[in-house]
Amino acid sequence: MGMLVDGVWQVEDPEAEIGAGGDFKRIQSVYRDRVTADGASGFKAEAGRYHLYAAWVCPWAHRTAIFRVLKGLEDAISISFALPDEGWTYGEDPAYPDCIPDTVNGFKHLYEAYTASDPRYTGKVTVPTLWDKQTGRVVNNESSEIIRMLNSAFAGVARSDTDYYPESLRPEIDAVNALVYEKVNNGVYRAGFARTQAAYEEAYDGLFAALDELEARLARHRYLVGSVQTEADWRLFPTLVRFDLAYFPLFKCNRQRIADFPNLSNYMRDLYATPGIAGTVKPRHYQLGYYSLRQVNPHGIVPKGMPIDYAGAHDRDRFA
Numbered sequence: 001m002g003m004l005v006d007g008v009w010q011v012e013d014p015e016a017e018i019g020a021g022g023d024f025k026r027i028q029s030v031y032r033d034r035v036t037a038d039g040a041s042g043f044k045a046e047a048g049r050y051h052l053y054a055a056w057v058c059p060w061a062h063r064t065a066i067f068r069v070l071k072g073l074e075d076a077i078s079i080s081f082a083l084p085d086e087g088w089t090y091g092e093d094p095a096y097p098d099c100i101p102d103t104v105n106g107f108k109h110l111y112e113a114y115t116a117s118d119p120r121y122t123g124k125v126t127v128p129t130l131w132d133k134q135t136g137r138v139v140n141n142e143s144s145e146i147i148r149m150l151n152s153a154f155a156g157v158a159r160s161d162t163d164y165y166p167e168s169l170r171p172e173i174d175a176v177n178a179l180v181y182e183k184v185n186n187g188v189y190r191a192g193f194a195r196t197q198a199a200y201e202e203a204y205d206g207l208f209a210a211l212d213e214l215e216a217r218l219a220r221h222r223y224l225v226g227s228v229q230t231e232a233d234w235r236l237f238p239t240l241v242r243f244d245l246a247y248f249p250l251f252k253c254n255r256q257r258i259a260d261f262p263n264l265s266n267y268m269r270d271l272y273a274t275p276g277i278a279g280t281v282k283p284r285h286y287q288l289g290y291y292s293l294r295q296v297n298p299h300g301i302v303p304k305g306m307p308i309d310y311a312g313a314h315d316r317d318r319f320a
Helices: 059-070 112-116 143-152 165-183 187-192 196-218 233-250 260-274 283-290
Strands: 003-005 009-012 050-054 077-081 129-134 137-140
Touching: 009 059, 050 059, 059 077, 059 129, 059 143, 059 233, 077 260, 112 129, 112 137, 137 143, 143 233, 165 187, 165 196, 165 233, 187 233, 233 260, 233 283
Parallel strands: 050 077
Antiparallel strands: 003 009, 050 129, 129 137
């Protein structure tokens, strides 16, 4: 997807993402400021002040789009969705009517938001990116922190007061999140982007060991942490809806599909049925985006078929 070096855009990805053993190493997000309810951080939670730069293909951006809907923040936080091109490009294209241009700054490329914030910025340019209209700069580009802000900081603005990170469940949520991030969310990328057989097999084995563990956990209760939806569920969901279309065939995560896990597949459809969530799931964009990655699909041929049914019946209400 490229990066900025001293404020200049380069199409090559950083070599720092590949370890000595050929393993994929995700680079940490740079912008880590926080929006708070009282504004003590310098960024007060206010309706109309913030903008999200997102992309339908990206599972990390998907998290933030989900929380924007779950918390009823659609009118309070504006959003743009990138076109299915490399480098996070924003604009109008009648072929992609669900891609929303940047109506806040008129940026064509997301890297413009980063150079506007720091003309000498060096690093990755990633979605999601939370932008502050008031100060004209990036606030945060770490999805796990953005969803926490959307969950709690906007309590006086959000239409929903549901807490997806309740204090009593935080230790268990954090433990599940750690497993899911390392072995599943990032595990599929570690398998897909590995440059040695050993690195690939390590990621592959860890991924399916974790999916087996999650399958067993979901045999005991409806959601990952008991009987209520939490942040842990919505951090796993974006990977599940992409898995059979992209990670199974393209990233060689092919021991079995999510469709072959009875509990995980029913659980995925249960979450999909949550009001507003179906509108955040865009399977054709997953195919267009992942199959455009030349390092895993050098000829760029995109499959026509889409053998997945998110809206099918599920059995999870048996835990009600």
